[in-house]
Amino acid sequence: MEYCKLYSDDAGESRWADVDVALEPRSFAPPAQDIEISDPEPARQMMFLRLRASWDEPIHPTPVRQKLICLAGSVRVTASDGETRDITKGDVWHMEDKHGKGHHTMVTSDVDFEAVIIQHE
Template identity: 60%
Template sequence: MRYHHLYSDDQGESRWQEVGIHLTERVFAPPAQGILVSEPEAAHSVVFLRLPAGWDEPAHTSPIRQLLICLKGRVCVTASDGDTREIAQGDIWRMEDLTGKGHHTRVIGTEDFEAAIVQFA
């Protein structure tokens, strides 16, 4: 498992990196057998969003540390350094570019983009 991580460097540029999710076998839901699971991380809230087909926004920073899980549709996200990622159904995008130049997002194709967002404390 992996996620797309967007962060701000010391010069204010937003940059991408691919991050692998470390899983360890443990009993997660007793009495079920052990399964591979990541370490828990405290969350503040969960929101759902829909961006209509054709949606195109100006560049901005992430308002809070958050993790987006794409449920439907596709977006193209461009970091301020020019590197892009396409986020599609099943992809995970961790947003931590809280300062600097931010990123630009636009919906690709004719389908609306739908996602669940976990916001961290």
């Protein structure tokens, strides 16, 4: 399992990286059988988000370290270094480009983009 991560390098340039998630068999909900699960990550709050079809925002950094899980629609996200990623249903996008040049996001689907945001700080 993996997710895409958008971060800022020391020069303030936003860049993409793919992150592999380590899953280990563990007892998660006894007495159910062990399941493959990752280590927990602390979270501060969770929100639902909707961006209307054709929504297009100016470039900006993320306000906090957070993960987005796409539920419907799609967006194209362009890092300040020019690399783009398309985030579609089921994708997980980890944002931590809190300083520097930021990223540009626009809805590319004909339907609204809907997601869950999990903030870590």
